[in-house]
Amino acid sequence: MNDKVIVISDCDVPMMNVQWGRTKILLGPGSEAQDPGVMMKITEYAPGGAHDWHSHADQCEVIFVLSGRGLTETAAGKREIVPGDMVYVPRGVRHATYNIHVEPLRAIILKSPPDTEPGH
Amino acid sequence: MNDKVIVISDCDVPMMNVQWGRTKILLGPGSEAQDPGVMMKITEYAPGGAHDWHSHADQCEVIFVLSGRGLTETAAGKREIVPGDMVYVPRGVRHATYNIHVEPLRAIILKSPPDTEPGH
Numbered sequence: 001m002n003d004k005v006i007v008i009s010d011c012d013v014p015m016m017n018v019q020w021g022r023t024k025i026l027l028g029p030g031s032e033a034q035d036p037g038v039m040m041k042i043t044e045y046a047p048g049g050a051h052d053w054h055s056h057a058d059q060c061e062v063i064f065v066l067s068g069r070g071l072t073e074t075a076a077g078k079r080e081i082v083p084g085d086m087v088y089v090p091r092g093v094r095h096a097t098y099n100i101h102v103e104p105l106r107a108i109i110l111k112s113p114p115d116t117e118p119g120h
Numbered sequence: 121m122n123d124k125v126i127v128i129s130d131c132d133v134p135m136m137n138v139q140w141g142r143t144k145i146l147l148g149p150g151s152e153a154q155d156p157g158v159m160m161k162i163t164e165y166a167p168g169g170a171h172d173w174h175s176h177a178d179q180c181e182v183i184f185v186l187s188g189r190g191l192t193e194t195a196a197g198k199r200e201i202v203p204g205d206m207v208y209v210p211r212g213v214r215h216a217t218y219n220i221h222v223e224p225l226r227a228i229i230l231k232s233p234p235d236t237e238p239g240h
Contacts, residue, residue, distance in 0.1 A: 007206070037158060037180060088155070110160065
């Protein structure tokens, strides 16, 4: 465990490509700042990109939209998400995220507990 | 525990006044979405506002700047923080946050584990 404050600038952390766009880990495995309780990423869903139906058996997830426009889909249907919207996904609940706009859908992603590895 | 996805719009959650500005809880105690692992707030440090030296004995904290300009202070000194900067504060580490700009310093605050009550 670190015992000092760490400041990380978003622009200093490179993006990794994922199937639905790009992502970077600011807090969690593989990052300078690690926390046993939570993982924080910044993800850009590419225009037309989709993170199709999936669930995380043992992790809760939060999606907080920073910019762009998209859709969140759950068993209850689809709903538009815009900047300032927070989507809370309890563990084990199936969901999907779509970017239906021409700009990246940029969002903070939290997962609790964190992934155990940096990849996806 | 909820078993369905919850979407909360930042603009639908009222701010509460705190000594250094205003804050609202999007995820955690007192909010519609509750998570055993993490608490998420949006805090605005008022122009000239200061969250003076303090620490959280049993909680890690993350401050992610959305807009404005401020300073984070630790035992290592002061450092300017701007949008896209993430400050990670391990549990028990003393720190302070200042807004030295004319606009609110707006930030996402994560605490892990969450507070047990909505106040503060």
